[in-house]
Amino acid sequence: MKKIAIILVLALAVCCKKEENKNSEKAVVDTKEQLTGIKKEKKDHQIREIKKAEIAPNLDGDMNDPIWNQTQWHPMDQNWIGEFPDFKDFLGRYKMTWTPEALYILVEIKDDTLYDQHKDPLKLWWDDDCVEIFIDADNSGGEHQYNNNAFAYHIALDGNVVDLDSQKKPVLYNNHVRTKRKTEGDVSVWEFELTVYDHTYQEGKTNDPVVLSKNQKLGFAIAYNDNDASKERENFMGSVFVPGEDKNQGWINADIFGTIVLIE
Numbered sequence: 001m002k003k004i005a006i007i008l009v010l011a012l013a014v015c016c017k018k019e020e021n022k023n024s025e026k027a028v029v030d031t032k033e034q035l036t037g038i039k040k041e042k043k044d045h046q047i048r049e050i051k052k053a054e055i056a057p058n059l060d061g062d063m064n065d066p067i068w069n070q071t072q073w074h075p076m077d078q079n080w081i082g083e084f085p086d087f088k089d090f091l092g093r094y095k096m097t098w099t100p101e102a103l104y105i106l107v108e109i110k111d112d113t114l115y116d117q118h119k120d121p122l123k124l125w126w127d128d129d130c131v132e133i134f135i136d137a138d139n140s141g142g143e144h145q146y147n148n149n150a151f152a153y154h155i156a157l158d159g160n161v162v163d164l165d166s167q168k169k170p171v172l173y174n175n176h177v178r179t180k181r182k183t184e185g186d187v188s189v190w191e192f193e194l195t196v197y198d199h200t201y202q203e204g205k206t207n208d209p210v211v212l213s214k215n216q217k218l219g220f221a222i223a224y225n226d227n228d229a230s231k232e233r234e235n236f237m238g239s240v241f242v243p244g245e246d247k248n249q250g251w252i253n254a255d256i257f258g259t260i261v262l263i264e
Contacts, residue, residue, distance in 0.1 A: 042141025046258030053097040059191045061182030071095045080247040081236035107190040113228040121160035122170040127233045131155045134250045136219025137198035141255040148201040150254035219257035
């Protein structure tokens with residue numbers, strides 16, 4: 001009996017030592033990240049290959065460009081806020097392509113009510129119907145709420161593009177995203193031309209866009225804010241599965257973005 005007790009004590013000591021070493025190693029890693037500013041690598045998920053366009057699509061709200069016949073649709077079927085909508089109320093999907101100068105995104109939205117209650121583009125922009133494009137130029141993930149580690153562009157029905165700047169204020173980024181929308185009945189087709197900027201972007205300064213190239217990885221997600229004449233948006237439907245209860249993280253945390261890989 002005494003021998004068994006001694007063995008148990010020794011086993012417990014070994015386990016405690018391993019846990020101590022594990023915690024010590026984690027502390028070293030955390031301290032290194034704080035000192036160097038180097039964060040843990042984002043874990044890639046929802047990896048999708050995006051085909052290059054030999055001829056850039058025309059921004060006309062039509063689907064007749066050659067590249068759109070060569071690329072596949074992806075759903076916007078993840079419920080980030082609100083109840084899951086009836087398909088008569090909302091249905092969304094998108095396609096993508098690229099050139100060295102820009103990303104191009106084709107979005108088709110079935111929405112029976114288009115609502116724009118705030119004429120000021122910088123007021124409660126997320127509570128109006130809008131497409132939201134999330135982009136992380138180096139696919140690094142991490143926090144980006146009030147910095148340019150990544151962008152969360154809200155594109156309104158009138159084409160205005162809004163995100164928060166480093167001063168925690170909403171600003172227009174209309175020169176980052178050009179768009180054209182056509183609506184027939186309850187179906188809207190949006191075409192976007194997105195010029196990509198990385199973490200070095202500074203508001204009010206001259207900034208060089210990222211030149212896109214083969215095999216480049218970018219963090220990406222897309223979503224739609226749906227409001228059918230309520231004070232606040234009723235649904236927020238995204239393209240990426242977000243684990244946990246709080247799924248409205250894209251505007252803060254780029255780790256939830258999927259990963260796109262540019263191919264030819």
